[in-house]
Amino acid sequence: xxxxxxxxxxxxxxxxxxxxxxxxxxxxxxxxxxxxxxxxxxxxxxxxxxxxxxxxxxxxxxxxxxxxxxxxxxxxxxxxxxxxxxxxxxxxxxxxxxxxxxxxxxxxxxxxxxxxxxxxxxxxxxxxxxxxxxxxxxxxxxxxxxxxxxxxxxxxxxxxxxxxxxxxxxxxxxxxxxxxxxxxxxxxxxxxxxxxxxxxxxxxxxxxxxxxxxxxxxxxxxxxxxxxxxxxxxxxxxxxxxxxxxxxxxxxxxxxxxxxxxxxxxxxxxxxxxxxxxxxxxxxxxxxxxxxxxxxxxxxxxxxxxxxxxxxxxxxxxxxxxxxxxxxxxxxxxxxxxxxxxxxxxxxxxxxxxxxxxxxxxxxxxxxxxxxxxxxxxxxxxxxxxxxxxxxxxxxxxxxxxxxxxxxxxxxxxxxxxxxxxxxxxxxxxxxxxxxxxxxxxxxxxxxxxxxxxxxx
Amino acid sequence: xxxxxxxxxxxxxxxxxxxxxxxxxxxxxxxxxxxxxxxxxxxxxxxxxxxxxxxxxxxxxxxxxxxxxxxxxxxxxxxxxxxxxxxxxxxxxxxxxxxxxxxxxxxxxxxxxxxxxxxxxxxxxxxxxxxxxxxxxxxxxxxxxxxxxxxxxxxxxxxxxxxxxxxxxxxxxxxxxxxxxxxxxxxxxxxxxxxxxxxxxxxxxxxxxxxxxxxxxxxxxxxxxxx
Numbered sequence: 001x002x003x004x005x006x007x008x009x010x011x012x013x014x015x016x017x018x019x020x021x022x023x024x025x026x027x028x029x030x031x032x033x034x035x036x037x038x039x040x041x042x043x044x045x046x047x048x049x050x051x052x053x054x055x056x057x058x059x060x061x062x063x064x065x066x067x068x069x070x071x072x073x074x075x076x077x078x079x080x081x082x083x084x085x086x087x088x089x090x091x092x093x094x095x096x097x098x099x100x101x102x103x104x105x106x107x108x109x110x111x112x113x114x115x116x117x118x119x120x121x122x123x124x125x126x127x128x129x130x131x132x133x134x135x136x137x138x139x140x141x142x143x144x145x146x147x148x149x150x151x152x153x154x155x156x157x158x159x160x161x162x163x164x165x166x167x168x169x170x171x172x173x174x175x176x177x178x179x180x181x182x183x184x185x186x187x188x189x190x191x192x193x194x195x196x197x198x199x200x201x202x203x204x205x206x207x208x209x210x211x212x213x214x215x216x217x218x219x220x221x222x223x224x225x226x227x228x229x230x231x232x233x234x235x236x237x238x239x240x241x242x243x244x245x246x247x248x249x250x251x252x253x254x255x256x257x258x259x260x261x262x263x264x265x266x267x268x269x270x271x272x273x274x275x276x277x278x279x280x281x282x283x284x285x286x287x288x289x290x291x292x293x294x295x296x297x298x299x300x301x302x303x304x305x306x307x308x309x310x311x312x313x314x315x316x317x318x319x320x321x322x323x324x325x326x327x328x329x330x331x332x333x334x335x336x337x338x339x340x341x342x343x344x345x346x347x348x349x350x351x352x353x354x355x356x357x358x359x360x361x362x363x364x365x366x367x368x369x370x371x372x373x374x375x376x377x378x379x380x381x382x383x384x385x386x387x388x389x390x391x392x393x394x395x396x397x398x399x400x401x402x403x404x405x406x407x408x409x410x411x412x413x414x415x416x417x418x419x420x421x422x423x424x425x426x427x428x429x430x431x432x433x434x435x436x437x438x439x440x441x442x443x444x445x446x447x448x449x450x451x452x453x454x455x456x457x
Numbered sequence: 458x459x460x461x462x463x464x465x466x467x468x469x470x471x472x473x474x475x476x477x478x479x480x481x482x483x484x485x486x487x488x489x490x491x492x493x494x495x496x497x498x499x500x501x502x503x504x505x506x507x508x509x510x511x512x513x514x515x516x517x518x519x520x521x522x523x524x525x526x527x528x529x530x531x532x533x534x535x536x537x538x539x540x541x542x543x544x545x546x547x548x549x550x551x552x553x554x555x556x557x558x559x560x561x562x563x564x565x566x567x568x569x570x571x572x573x574x575x576x577x578x579x580x581x582x583x584x585x586x587x588x589x590x591x592x593x594x595x596x597x598x599x600x601x602x603x604x605x606x607x608x609x610x611x612x613x614x615x616x617x618x619x620x621x622x623x624x625x626x627x628x629x630x631x632x633x634x635x636x637x638x639x640x641x642x643x644x645x646x647x648x649x650x651x652x653x654x655x656x657x658x659x660x661x662x663x664x665x666x667x668x669x670x671x672x673x674x675x676x677x678x679x680x681x682x683x684x
Contacts, residue, residue, distance in 0.1 A: 050575050051576055051598040051599055053493075053498065053577035058497030058576075059497045059499070059564075060497070063561060088509020120561075121559050122557070122558070122561070123559040123599045123600060126556075129539040130538050133540050133541065134539065135537060135538055135540045137535050137536075138535065138538040140560060140562055146498065147564065223562070227565055227566045228532055228535065229568070376568070377669060378568070378668065423652065
């Protein structure tokens with residue numbers, strides 16, 4: 001009898017294919033993305049040379065695109081670890097082909113979140129003063145602490161479930177890759193003892209990672225709500241930001257799944273049912289996002305405080321009204337229209353809704369940062385913010401580099417967890433069946449539950 | 458220990474802007490081009506804000522000089538991640554330029570908008586460059602700067618007092634440049650805890666108020682409203 005997790009080379013060939021073979025399309029796409037990233041890097045060198053004066057930032061709007069990107073990227077990171085951890089802990093069997101794609105987003109995008117902050121600094125050369133002279137009272141230091149913790153935990157959480165797949169790749173790869181996979185698969189042989197330890201490690205990490213993820217975006221929101229500024233000083237900013245983060249994270253996850261499904265022909269693994277489940281989650285988050293947004297703006301309106309009223313009217317009827325109403329359309333009206341209808345809740349439909357949510361959530365971050373700064377309590381400095389080519393280029397470069405790194409990741413590691421899919425096939429079905437049975441009343445008088453045909457292979 | 462504060466008598470202010478010029482010269486505040494000023498990059502640690510009330514012919518101009526409020530509970534100091542923004546034991550809020558990482562969190566946190574960021578390398582016309590004050594450092598690109606009640610004047614006064622083996626007097630010895638230059642005597646400076654100084658007497662006047670008092674920042678700059 002083979003071990004319970006078969007290590008045989010057969011099956012799931014298509015999941016190995018992207019790692020072992022690379023087509024021309026990949027190089028073309030990577031070349032384009034690299035060009036955009038290099039352009040962004042050039043823009044950053046211009047900013048380093050001439051100072052932040054080359055951006056559209058001014059007084060009073062001293063935070064702009066970079067801080068918006070920071071909040072947005074950290075938000076996207078909630079795609080992975082949080083969703084994957086929750087699904088794992090809930091034993092949602094449909095998670096198996098999507099957890100890796102999700103966790104990868106988290107780890108990669110966090111670098112861009114931290115990077116956005118560094119790009120925003122006037123003196124990036126003094127970055128390490130934050131560690132050397134850090135003032136714990138500053139919410140920025142809370143950010144540094146929680147994001148580095150999150151990055152460490154998510155990297156571990158991505159790495160642990162990779163180990164059995166690395167061992168599988170070790171057998172197939174040659175050259176430097178063979179050495180790489182041998183080194184980082186840490187001598188995995190797939191013994192029951194190793195499996196027991198791995199499962200335990202993954203479960204522990206899943207439990208640890210959830211509160212860390214929630215804390216991260218709460219702390220990001222506190223950067224704003226700890227100040228006295230109108231429409232920033234809000235007690236619900238923590239949960240509001242976490243909700244927005246999970247919301248945009250699911251959107252990013254759906255798009256990345258659709259992309260790898262199309263590029264690597266994984267239709268047999270990422271099925272409409274997976275998209276349907278995630279689309280339902282996206283819809284729930286859209287409702288929750290609307291609820292928070294409504295509560296936040298109603299309280300600002302109803303109190304009628306002057307400073308808050310100025311920010312609110314700038315948003316809903318002033319210079320930021322086009323962005324504001326686009327945000328409501330993109331984050332609520334469009335996704336709800338698509339996702340609430342079973343006929344349009346298809347793979348394409350959920351991708352369209354997700355793209356809409358990603359743009360909408362970026363706008364949401366923009367509308368949180370800019371209008372408040374442009375309308376300070378005292379009427380003396382008033383301002384408007386218009387990003388220059390530098391901010392646009394750096395932002396485009398950051399997005400391009402993120403997509404590029406994600407693509408490169410799929411070339412180094414299987415983007416669908418092979419051993420977990422196999423485990424689902426081999427023992428997941430039985431476990432799910434037994435679990436189902438455990439939910440049902442066990443009165444002896446009744447006839448035994450009939451096994452569905454084919455449940456146990 | 459003295460608690461240094463300023464009283465600004467709006468009845469006396471003529472809007473001549475001598476304080477603005479004195480501050481710029483004293484603290485080596487960079488000169489910004491008109492285009493830069495249009496883009497919202499003007500740097501004036503001390504500024505006089507003109508407000509026009511009413512419609513012609515019943516028009517009234519009001520001038521409000523506005524330095525740093527030197528809060529007792531400064532929001533800028535709390536949020537600084539590297540302790541560059543700090544409050545001295547005497548309550549003076551000042552900024553260590555060499556420490557600042559340029560995150561501009563203090564700019565967001567200040568409800569009075571008195572912190573300024575060096576968007577570009579500081580520049581002066583040639584003749585002004587020769588007149589830079591050697592007693593005060595100039596700042597590099599990418600750091601924040603703000604009014605610190607001419608803290609270097611206090612250091613100077615303290616040295617003089619130490620030579621005489623006494624404390625700095627509550628009035629007259631330590632005076633910021635804007636106060637020194639005001640021809641209308643609209644700016645009054647002194648120890649707010651010393652009942653004998655004009656500043657402390659005026660700060661208790663029924664005309665006295667502070668900007669955004671309800672935020673709890675407790676500024677040490679008092680305004681005397683127009684009578």
